[in-house]
Amino acid sequence: MMSWCQLGFQDAGSYFMEEFIYFHDFTMMIILGVLSYVVVFLVLGLVSGWVDSGFVEGQLIEFMWTIFPALILIQIAFPSLLLLYLIEDFSKSFLVCKVIGHQWYWSYEIKTESAEILASVDCYMLPREGAFGMRLLLTDEFLMLPINVPVRILVTSDDVIHSWTLPSLGIKGDAVPGRLNQLNVTLSRKAMFYGQCSEICGANHSFMPVMLMGVTSPQFFMWLDRL
Amino acid sequence: MSSGVEITRPEGAIPLAQKYSGLSEEEVKKRIIAYNPPADSRFPNQNQTKNCFQNYVDFQRCVRLRGEDYKPCQFFERNYKFLCPTGWIEKWDEQLENNTFPVKL
Numbered sequence: 001m002m003s004w005c006q007l008g009f010q011d012a013g014s015y016f017m018e019e020f021i022y023f024h025d026f027t028m029m030i031i032l033g034v035l036s037y038v039v040v041f042l043v044l045g046l047v048s049g050w051v052d053s054g055f056v057e058g059q060l061i062e063f064m065w066t067i068f069p070a071l072i073l074i075q076i077a078f079p080s081l082l083l084l085y086l087i088e089d090f091s092k093s094f095l096v097c098k099v100i101g102h103q104w105y106w107s108y109e110i111k112t113e114s115a116e117i118l119a120s121v122d123c124y125m126l127p128r129e130g131a132f133g134m135r136l137l138l139t140d141e142f143l144m145l146p147i148n149v150p151v152r153i154l155v156t157s158d159d160v161i162h163s164w165t166l167p168s169l170g171i172k173g174d175a176v177p178g179r180l181n182q183l184n185v186t187l188s189r190k191a192m193f194y195g196q197c198s199e200i201c202g203a204n205h206s207f208m209p210v211m212l213m214g215v216t217s218p219q220f221f222m223w224l225d226r227l
Numbered sequence: 228m229s230s231g232v233e234i235t236r237p238e239g240a241i242p243l244a245q246k247y248s249g250l251s252e253e254e255v256k257k258r259i260i261a262y263n264p265p266a267d268s269r270f271p272n273q274n275q276t277k278n279c280f281q282n283y284v285d286f287q288r289c290v291r292l293r294g295e296d297y298k299p300c301q302f303f304e305r306n307y308k309f310l311c312p313t314g315w316i317e318k319w320d321e322q323l324e325n326n327t328f329p330v331k332l
Contacts, residue, residue, distance in 0.1 A: 088273075093263045096309045111309050112262075120313070152263060154275060156312055173273075180275040180310070 001137060001168075001194045010168040013193050013214065014185050016087050017170035023079050030072060090184055093152035097145065101155070101162030101175035101197070104204035108143045112224065119224050125207045137194045142211035145187055146220040153183040163198035166210060174199060187214040264306040275310060282307035283319060287332050 002010060012018040098109040107122045123139040132138070145151055155164050157175035165172035173181040195210035215223065270278040286303035293300060307316070322328040 090266055096263055098312050100312055100314070109313060154310065154312075158314065178276070180279055180312075182273050182275045 001134070012168065012170070013166070013187060013189060013191060014169040014171070015188050016083075016185065017168060018188070019083055019086070020170045023083055026079065027076055030076060034072070087184060090152060090182060093150045093184065095146070095149055095151045097143070097151055097153050099153055099155045099164050099173075099175065101157040101159075101164065101201070101208075103159050103202050104197075104208040105139075106162075106164065106197075106208060106210060110224065112221075123211065125209055134194075136196070136206065137209050137211070139209055139211045142192075142213055144213045144215050144220055144223045146217040147187040147190055147214045149217065150184065150186045153185060155181045155183060160201045161199050162201045162208070164195070164210060165198045166193050166195040166212060168193050169212075172198060190214045190216065262305060262309060264309050279307055279310040279315070283311060283316070284330050284332070287323070291332055 009017075009021055009024070012021055096111060100107045100109070105122055105124045107120060110119045121141050121143060123141045123143070125136065126138040126140055128135050153164075153171070153173070155173040155175045156179060157177045159177060161177070162175040163172060164175055169185050169187065171183050171185050173183045175181070191214055193212045193214070195212075197205055197208045197210070199205075201208075264278070264282070267278055269281075282303045286300055286307055289297065289300035289303055319328065
């Protein structure tokens with residue numbers, strides 16, 4: 001979860017989020033370099049007081065300031081597209097979890113073992129008094145998923161549009177009634193992850209958080225069996 | 228068990244924790260999770276609505292054509308049970324009973 005005055009990303013909870021952070025850092029490095037370059041020349045140009053009235057064109061410089069940014073953009077595009085296609089690879093999932101948005105709570109359905117067991121969990125936000133200082137984030141029940149297992153999450157809604165998101169896992173999917181949106185995630189560590197509904201859905205839109213715990217596979221099945 | 232959680236288990240089913248007791252985590256991972264509806268190239272993108280609905284329709288057509296005991300029909304049954312939310316399945320089952328299902332089977 002976020003802490004006070006935090007400006008950067010939360011610690012990554014999934015392998016995809018780690019890659020997103022690396023890509024963000026790489027792109028930010030380029031952005032800051034370009035920004036510094038532009039600001040320096042802008043300031044120099046403003047304070048120098050020298051003006052060349054005969055300078056109306058320059059073929060070489062115009063060529064360079066077209067080609068150089070294009071090369072920078074190509075360099076950004078390669079990892080960007082690589083990540084984009086990587087997160088859309090749905091062929092390797094081992095577990096299917098359905099997320100259904102309601103006004104104003106989330107419910108989860110998990111089937112295992114050839115549809116032998118269906119677990120359905122409804123997660124309501126804890127009121128302020130029961131939230132131990134983490135107001136608007138805690139729920140009475142939470143979803144548990146095994147770590148290091150590719151999970152296929154199918155998001156839909158029972159009434160209006162919601163959005164299911166976990167920033168530390170780098171996933172977000174709109175819950176649209178009548179539609180199944182597929183997300184792919186592999187949790188990388190055992191921890192508690194928090195998120196909040198991200199699409200305006202009525203009076204209690206701010207009060208339907210998402211809470212997910214990453215656990216080992218045996219712990220996941222113990223949870224399913226409620227031992 | 229909390230009131231917000233429902234577990235539906237067929238009669239005689241062994242609790243999973245008991246079934247997999249004594250196994251290492253790797254062994255549990257290999258055996259469990261078992262089933263994931265295979266990637267269908269007809270539905271390669273994020274929107275899997277048609278994937279769920281098509282498997283349901285294909286299962287209904289399969290059992291009407293070949294009978295309920297025909298094993299290959301279970302492929303479609305497993306797929307739609309894993310993909311489709313329970314509410315959708317119940318709604319479609321009700322439509323089938325009332326003869327208001329929108330597809331000609």
